[in-house]
Amino acid sequence: MNSPSVPVDSSAPSAWEELVTAALLGTDRRTPPGGTPGREAPEALLDAAAAETVRRRAGLRPAGAAQRPPQAPEDPRPALPPAATRRLAMLLSDRPGGSGGGRRGTAPDLVELLPEWLATANHRGFGPRPEVLPALLDAARGRTDLRPAALTFAGPRAVWLARLNPDWRFALRAAPGGSAALPQLEDTAQVEQLWQEGLFAERVALLSAIRAREPDAARELLITTWATERAEDRLMFLDSLRTGLGPQDEPFLERALSDRSRNVRATAAELLSALPSSALAARMAVRAGACVAVDHTGEAPVIGVEAPHECDAGMERDGVVAKAPSGRGERSWWFGQLAEATPLIAWPRRLGGRTPEEIVGLPVADDWQAELHAAWCRAAVRQRDAEWSRALLGSPSASEAGGPGAVSLAERAKLLGTLGPAERAEWVAGFIAAHGLSEAFQLLGVCAVPWAAPLGRSVVDALNIARDAGSYPWSFSGVMGLAERCLDPAEASRLDGLLAVPDEPENASPGAGAYWAEAFQRLVTTLRLRAAMIKELEPLGPPGA
Secondary structure, three states: OOOOOOOOOOOOOOHHHHHHHHHHHOOOOOOOOOOOOOOOHHHHHHHHHHHHHHHHHHOOOOOOOOOOOOOOOOOOOOEOOHHHHHHHHHHHHOOOOOOOOOOOOOOOOHHHHHHHHHHHHHHOOOEOOHHHHHHHHHHHHHOHHHHHHHHHHHOOHHHHHHOOOHHHOHHHHOOOOOHHHOOOOOOHHHHHHHHHHOOHHHHHHHHHHHHHHOHHHHHHHHHHHHHHOOHHHHHHHHHHHHOOOOHHHHHHHHHHOOOOOHHHHHHHHHHHHOOOOOHHHHHHHHHHHOOEEEEOOOOOOEEEEOOOOOOOHHHHHOOOOOOOOOOOOHHHHHHHHHHHHOOOOHHHHHOOOOOHHHHHHOOEOOOOHHHHHHHHHHHHHHOOOHHHHHHHHOOOOOOOOOOOOOOOHHHHHHHHOOOOHHHHHHHHHHHHHHHOOOOOHHHHOOOOOOOOHHHHHHHHHHHHHHHHOOOOHHHHHHHHHHHHHHOOHHHHHHHHHHOOOOOOOOOOOOOHHHHHHHHHHHHHHHHHHHHHHHHHOOOOOOOOO
């Protein structure tokens, strides 16, 4: 007769976990459980591991019957069409790096198509069939970047399953999938009960849902329990206020500047600095304005900088970190934080009514330009100021390849994120046309998917030029991988002419032509697979339609 199993206490480390820890650290640093230190410890560890393996395989000890788990919640969303379910199973069964070598062949990298598949399924409101949930949660367990979309798609049953399998416990802290797990926001009693008694993940999802619809109501709900929340939870809840952030949030955020947690104080200061009309932004503008002025004593106007000589208590309360990182001067560290938190609209008034483009074009004395422009870059990103971003980016064809103010590719990528999708794609297309693909990878990563037609053409043209020049194809593997995931699938027919093995120039890398043909074949195959994948996710029509 079969015996019921003993409930497992997942919070306590098992004997197997202790053995694995001892093996990883070495028996000279960690004595195996039940063993003694010394020369015999390694052998004792192996004996114990063998015995524990047999014990684990032999089954569980008989025990009293465990309580049957509650029934899984219903998911009201329409189920996936059968073809889409089969496609998802295929994507989930793929394993990265399965080719076993550096050459990928012409087969699509299926696991990299999961993010687009999940985004499309979520956008169209589908829910999963129950049989795919375990594989979906396993995939999300191994890839943190998949978790938000995977848990949204998994719906309320993800949390239900996570309570039964400790391998999926990440779902208990991450946002639960979909609004199906939430009460109707008009039901104040249910909302209050979930806020007071729900899991942390459920409370975060509830606060985010309310914030998206009624920002003031979400903030007032948070205030009711703010004093009793843990510091790490206060930080997560505070971060949800980024959605719909407005002047009405200022009094609460000002109080949060005095929070016990340094991270909470820093986040409150960051949010306040994103409100140009806030009192904190005004205080920062006064401090930064005292450090920067236009010097007219020379032949041409120059920006002069006099960094602060101390970080006083008021600056610290407003989010300025007093201790500079290793290798960084204190005064430049303090100044950069002040300039970053200052509303960008304050600088034209301070610097003679000049436009952002004119301000960025002014020389800066005494090697302060990099520090000042980097702070303006961070401010433009934080304040989502497209005009300043354009000024700092400059022309994509500029000889500096990054404009007068951007100090790195990472900064340029962040600045591009403040522009609209079409403008962003146009700027990156111009950058690639002028400078090629060697520095474009980070910039392409911030462009909306699928890529706009001009951007897609510029990428394909640049790859074609690199192929004809006999360049190493593996040098462009990152961009080619992005193209597989981001090119509009409708572009596949335009690429048929690139599938043949080209004639190799005399100075070409040996075998480069075959590699390029293989890479373009994989690109076309992937695009056609994505087109089929998206079509399979189209809603089913009514019977007989």
